Amino acid sequence: MSAIFRCEGLGKQYGGVVALQGVDLELEVGKVHGLIGPNGAGKSTFIDVASGRTAGFGRVHFQGRDITAVAPGERRRMGVSRSFQRTSIFPALTIRDQLDLAAHGAGGGDVEALAAMLGLDRVLDRRAEEVSYGQQRLVDLALALVGAPKVLLLDEPAAGLSVAESEVLATHLEEISAQWNVAVLLVEHDMDVVFRICHVLTVLASGRFLVSGPPSEVRTDPAVIRAYFGSTA
Amino acid sequence: MSAMTEHTLAAPAVTRLLPKPGTLLVGLVVIGVAVVAASSAPRVLASLLTQSVIVAFLALGVGLLIRISGLVSFGHAAPFGLGAYGAAWALSPAAPIAPEIGLLLIAPAIGAAFFLIGLVVSRIEGIAFGMLTLALGQSVHVAANKFRTLSGGSDGLIVDVPRRLWGFRTEALQTASGMLIVAVAALMAVLLALAVFERTRAGRLAVAIRENEERVRFLGYRTRAPKAVVLALSAAIPALGGVLFTLYQGFVSPEILTWGFSGQALIMAILGGSVALWGPIAGALAFFVLREELGGLTSHWLAILGTTLIVVTVTWPTGLAGAFGALGRRLTGTVAKGDPA
Numbered sequence: 001m002s003a004i005f006r007c008e009g010l011g012k013q014y015g016g017v018v019a020l021q022g023v024d025l026e027l028e029v030g031k032v033h034g035l036i037g038p039n040g041a042g043k044s045t046f047i048d049v050a051s052g053r054t055a056g057f058g059r060v061h062f063q064g065r066d067i068t069a070v071a072p073g074e075r076r077r078m079g080v081s082r083s084f085q086r087t088s089i090f091p092a093l094t095i096r097d098q099l100d101l102a103a104h105g106a107g108g109g110d111v112e113a114l115a116a117m118l119g120l121d122r123v124l125d126r127r128a129e130e131v132s133y134g135q136q137r138l139v140d141l142a143l144a145l146v147g148a149p150k151v152l153l154l155d156e157p158a159a160g161l162s163v164a165e166s167e168v169l170a171t172h173l174e175e176i177s178a179q180w181n182v183a184v185l186l187v188e189h190d191m192d193v194v195f196r197i198c199h200v201l202t203v204l205a206s207g208r209f210l211v212s213g214p215p216s217e218v219r220t221d222p223a224v225i226r227a228y229f230g231s232t233a
Numbered sequence: 234m235s236a237m238t239e240h241t242l243a244a245p246a247v248t249r250l251l252p253k254p255g256t257l258l259v260g261l262v263v264i265g266v267a268v269v270a271a272s273s274a275p276r277v278l279a280s281l282l283t284q285s286v287i288v289a290f291l292a293l294g295v296g297l298l299i300r301i302s303g304l305v306s307f308g309h310a311a312p313f314g315l316g317a318y319g320a321a322w323a324l325s326p327a328a329p330i331a332p333e334i335g336l337l338l339i340a341p342a343i344g345a346a347f348f349l350i351g352l353v354v355s356r357i358e359g360i361a362f363g364m365l366t367l368a369l370g371q372s373v374h375v376a377a378n379k380f381r382t383l384s385g386g387s388d389g390l391i392v393d394v395p396r397r398l399w400g401f402r403t404e405a406l407q408t409a410s411g412m413l414i415v416a417v418a419a420l421m422a423v424l425l426a427l428a429v430f431e432r433t434r435a436g437r438l439a440v441a442i443r444e445n446e447e448r449v450r451f452l453g454y455r456t457r458a459p460k461a462v463v464l465a466l467s468a469a470i471p472a473l474g475g476v477l478f479t480l481y482q483g484f485v486s487p488e489i490l491t492w493g494f495s496g497q498a499l500i501m502a503i504l505g506g507s508v509a510l511w512g513p514i515a516g517a518l519a520f521f522v523l524r525e526e527l528g529g530l531t532s533h534w535l536a537i538l539g540t541t542l543i544v545v546t547v548t549w550p551t552g553l554a555g556a557f558g559a560l561g562r563r564l565t566g567t568v569a570k571g572d573p574a
């Protein structure tokens with residue numbers, strides 16, 4: 001076992017709503033770990049607690065060190081990075097300027113190469129508010145990727161992309177996790193992407209852990225099928 | 234922001250930091266116009282221009298805070314007034330150091346004080362920030378009235394400006410035409426410095442914080458100090474204006490610390506707009522011209538000014554700077570990109 005990132009008993013309560021309860025999860029270097037579940041299952045909440053965006057229950061370990069109390073910025077400098085489901089970028093800044101800021105914040109990184117890889121090279125000097133929604137999603141992802149972090153927590157990076165764009169993105173994520181030796185947690189609704197690139201899947205439902213295992217097993221698990229058909233249209 | 238990674242990133246070339254040559258030329262032309270106006274304009278006009286340029290430092294500070302941090306202040310008369318009182322003190326026999334040095338330290342000292350305040354209030358935004366600045370401004374105003382021995386209370390202080398400062402005769406500073414040239418040159422230097430600041434990584438970081446502070450934190454930054462730097466700049470610039478005010482008037486009183494004065498500066502900043510750095514300066518000029526013209530016609534000039542402000546904010550939400558920018562683009566036929574200066 002070479003878990004670089006370990007979450008133990010993560011939980012979160014919003015008022016009376018238990019958004020997440022007692023979820024354990026481990027990420028390994030070079031592997032893409034899918035986190036799936038119906039709408040409202042607690043996937044984003046999991047990333048929020050694991051990344052320090054919101055305070056919750058449980059403990060988070062990175063490279064054997066307990067980072068539960070470490071601020072998000074410090075985590076990023078250590079190599080734990082995340083993207084956002086609701087696009088979180090800087091509309092008035094050029095894409096180059098914001099990626100440059102991200103690189104500086106992370107302690108270095110090749111902005112041009114990353115932009116070229118994601119197909120953002122031709123819009124680098126445009127302001128983020130001027131480019132398409134799909135490109136804005138890629139900027140959100142690029143902000144998380146700059147500086148080759150060791151752990152990537154990605155919240156639906158393919159949401160809002162066309163089928164073709166999603167496929168390209170999936171290929172990139174596969175390459176990134178293998179070549180950069182990154183541990184990736186991928187929250188994604190696009191099942192084609194999930195089953196294509198994930199090595200392990202964890203399923204949440206109503207804030208709780210349901211099952212975990214190789215995609216082929218999870219796909220046919222009766223509990224998973226019930227969770228999906230029970231709560232989504 | 235660790236130092237060890239600094240070398241892995243190419244430092245932006247100096248040329249990238251400088252504004253376009255055309256912009257620099259405009260600055261020089263403005264100084265030239267000030268020289269011509271100082272030597273040929275009637276005294277009343279020269280005096281009006283000089284007053285508006287000095288107050289423009291205050292409007293510029295207020296506008297900078299709106300432009301970069303999106304924060305509205307109702308208390309920036311405080312740094313202006315503190316700069317003016319500070320200059321009075323630096324020129325008094327009680328000053329511990331030579332006035333030539335003391336005068337130069339005032340704006341940095343007030344900037345440093347506001348940096349510390351900024352560290353403390355970094356989480357405060359919106360209306361709460363406005364109320365806080367109002368309270369801060371009012372407490373400085375009250376203090377100036379209360380501590381009579383230091384400030385002369387509501388009577389104010391007459392300042393004895395020495396005949397020579399930095400080897401120059403100071404008489405000229407107390408004439409409208411002399412001060413006009415000095416103040417305009419200083420204002421252009423401040424504008425240039427701000428234009429450079431906005432192009433540095435620190436400047437872009439400040440804008441990024443206004444746009445999306447949470448994401449900035451997730452990119453590995455602490456946001457407290459950069460926000461405080463902007464507040465410090467927004468206070469140091471009015472403080473410099475306050476120093477010039479004292480050198481010019483030879484007199485300070487709590488009138489320059491009232492919330493009404495802070496409010497006027499805010500009106501100038503909004504009238505001028507924040508899409509271009511120079512917007513608040515245009516706003517200050519417009520404010521003084523309007524006051525002069527309307528004040529002669531009617532004693533209800535403030536009501537007319539209020540109406541003007543409403544019309545401006547409704548028809549050109551981006552203020553004079555935005556309107557000029559749109560006009561310029563239409564004249565030159567370039568595509569509207571909303572690109573400021």
Ligand SMILES: Nc1ncnc2c1ncn2[C@@H]1O[C@H](COP(=O)(O)OP(=O)(O)OP(=O)(O)O)[C@@H](O)[C@H]1O
Nearest residue numbers: 014017019037038039040041042043044045046085
């Ligand atoms: N800020 C909040 N305040 C109150 N309740 C919240 C908040 N954020 C999430 N919740 C609730 O917590 C539960 C889990 O939400 P979460 O966003 O984590 O789900 P998700 O699995 O990411 O869903 P989706 O697939 O729609 O993104 C939901 O019931 C949601 O309504």
Ligand SMILES: [Mg+2]
Nearest residue numbers: 043044045085
């Ligand atoms: Mg979600």
